[in-house]
Amino acid sequence: MLILTCPNCGIAAEETELSPGGEAHLHRHGPGSSDGEFEEYLFLKENPRGVHFERWRHSHGCGKWFHAARDTATLQVFGTYSAQTTEPPQHIRDAITAARPGWRWRDFS
Amino acid sequence: MKRYSVFAIAREGLRYHQGWERAWRSPAPQKRYDTIIIGAGGHGLATAYYLGKNHGIRNVAIIEKGWLGGGNTGRNTTIIRSNYLQDASAAIYEKARSLYETLSQDLNYNVMFSPRGVMMLAQTQHEVRGYKRTVQANLLQGVATEWIEPARVQELVPIISISGPRYPVLGAIWQPRAGTARHDAVAWGYARACSEMGMDIIQNCEVTGIDRDGDRVTGVQTTKGAIACDRMGIVVAGHSGLLAQMAGFRLPVESVALQALVSEPIKPCLDVVVMANTVHGYLSQSDKGEMVIGGGADGFNNYTQRGSFHHVEETVRALVETFPMISRLRMLRQWGGIVDMTGDRSAIISKTPVRGVYINCGWGTGGFKSIPGSGWAMAELMAKGEPGPLAAPFSLTRFREGQFIDESVAAGVAH
Numbered sequence: 001m002l003i004l005t006c007p008n009c010g011i012a013a014e015e016t017e018l019s020p021g022g023e024a025h026l027h028r029h030g031p032g033s034s035d036g037e038f039e040e041y042l043f044l045k046e047n048p049r050g051v052h053f054e055r056w057r058h059s060h061g062c063g064k065w066f067h068a069a070r071d072t073a074t075l076q077v078f079g080t081y082s083a084q085t086t087e088p089p090q091h092i093r094d095a096i097t098a099a100r101p102g103w104r105w106r107d108f109s
Numbered sequence: 110m111k112r113y114s115v116f117a118i119a120r121e122g123l124r125y126h127q128g129w130e131r132a133w134r135s136p137a138p139q140k141r142y143d144t145i146i147i148g149a150g151g152h153g154l155a156t157a158y159y160l161g162k163n164h165g166i167r168n169v170a171i172i173e174k175g176w177l178g179g180g181n182t183g184r185n186t187t188i189i190r191s192n193y194l195q196d197a198s199a200a201i202y203e204k205a206r207s208l209y210e211t212l213s214q215d216l217n218y219n220v221m222f223s224p225r226g227v228m229m230l231a232q233t234q235h236e237v238r239g240y241k242r243t244v245q246a247n248l249l250q251g252v253a254t255e256w257i258e259p260a261r262v263q264e265l266v267p268i269i270s271i272s273g274p275r276y277p278v279l280g281a282i283w284q285p286r287a288g289t290a291r292h293d294a295v296a297w298g299y300a301r302a303c304s305e306m307g308m309d310i311i312q313n314c315e316v317t318g319i320d321r322d323g324d325r326v327t328g329v330q331t332t333k334g335a336i337a338c339d340r341m342g343i344v345v346a347g348h349s350g351l352l353a354q355m356a357g358f359r360l361p362v363e364s365v366a367l368q369a370l371v372s373e374p375i376k377p378c379l380d381v382v383v384m385a386n387t388v389h390g391y392l393s394q395s396d397k398g399e400m401v402i403g404g405g406a407d408g409f410n411n412y413t414q415r416g417s418f419h420h421v422e423e424t425v426r427a428l429v430e431t432f433p434m435i436s437r438l439r440m441l442r443q444w445g446g447i448v449d450m451t452g453d454r455s456a457i458i459s460k461t462p463v464r465g466v467y468i469n470c471g472w473g474t475g476g477f478k479s480i481p482g483s484g485w486a487m488a489e490l491m492a493k494g495e496p497g498p499l500a501a502p503f504s505l506t507r508f509r510e511g512q513f514i515d516e517s518v519a520a521g522v523a524h
Binding site for chain 1: 350360362363364409410412417418451452508509510
């Protein structure tokens with residue numbers, strides 16, 4: 001079972017206490033965007049076998065959203081961080097680099 | 110290849126079973142093939158089989174990372190049905206179901222297709238309306254289903270409790286010619302037939318790269334060396350996204366774990382398949398007597414082929430309300446497989462941005478039942494370079510165009 005620590009309330013919450021919210025750091029597109037951009041936003045999700053960034057909601061706890069960095073092949077959790085970010089903070093990137101040197105995820109490394 | 114028959118059994122019985130041949134060859138890969146299929150699961154092997162049988166394309170290699178049929182083909186709950194709402198889905202699943210009817214004879218391999226009937230319970234008023242609508246749609250599509258009342262449900266399934274406190278059974282959609290088949294045998298039967306046609310099945314051979322010349326595919330890099338080809342089919346379910354990345358395009362799929370479990374074997378008590386979508390569980394009894402129970406999928410991306418305990422708990426808790434007698438059964442084992450989910454929960458059988466590369470993926474939680482139909486449609490696409498009527502609606506471009514085959518609404522969870 002997956003255990004993620006909610007950065008908002010500090011509780012180490014089990015999977016059943018949380019709701020997965022899909023890929024993190026999506027690029028949202030405004031009026032005048034192309035069909036291709038909307039297809040990418042709605043459907044072309046990152047699906048890596050390895051390092052992945054996701055949105056989660058502590059739905060049966062404090063109710064707040066947060067981000068998590070996780071390995072989809074081993075379920076190792078590299079850390080959780082605030083949802084009020086547009087990219088992973090440095091301490092999370094350092095934690096991933098320590099465990100998975102040379103990792104890449106979309107534009108981040 | 111010697112045919113299997115009652116006479117073969119008698120002949121071998123008289124000589125200590127020394128004369129059975131290997132069901133398929135295990136050759137080393139050649140330097141080049143006309144066609145390469147990546148993935149020797151049910152869908153990949155069926156694609157190769159119908160390429161040879163329907164289109165005469167036999168210079169084919171089927172490359173498999175592990176052993177054939179060792180992925181989702183060996184990890185499902187073996188249910189075959191075609192009672193879908195959308196026309197495109199009903200067409201391909203009914204094609205598959207009808208091919209299953211004669212598959213044992215066609216392959217000369219007993220796939221143990223058992224048209225025992227599949228029942229989907231309506232346990233809310235919403236489901237009653239939804240399934241009555243599906244029955245009407247199926248009537249127009251030529252799929253034989255009927256709406257049955259609770260008394261008939263009780264007659265067909267004596268162990269069910271139709272007056273459950275939380276989710277009483279209000280009726281069901283019943284497809285009498287749906288059922289189950291032996292999942293491994295489907296892969297083995299297709300593999301044997303492919304091998305007999307001269308195709309090479311190369312196991313323990315992982316694809317590490319896809320070679321291109323401009324926008325055209327030229328071959329694959331594998332752990333057993335480079336293999337050239339003109340035409341390639343990617344048929345790898347959960348790992349489709351990784352293969353697409355090697356080929357240089359993106360797919361609208363996310364991979365999640367789906368799990369199932371079986372109980373200890375008991376005496377025969379259930380001779381149909383029962384699906385209860387409101388409570389996220391489905392139940393049938395295997396020939397060995399185990400109760401086969403399918404559960405839910407994870408809501409997050411996952412490549413670990415194992416389940417999680419809380420899904421088992423949720424599934425069993427719900428099923429015990431509908432089938433009180435299973436409460437004292439012990440669990441024998443549970444397992445998980447990686448399924449590739451698309452945005453509209455329907456498959457992709459399509460050309461790709463790379464010329465010569467075709468993809469068959471996105472079957473999500475409904476892959477096993479579609480194997481013959483999927484292989485049939487994929488073979489037609491690969492042989493002609495253009496999709497036939499079965500495959501056309503399942504194109505990769507439908508997500509950009511908004512032409513969804515929206516089974517996430519029609520099929521609920523137990524797709």
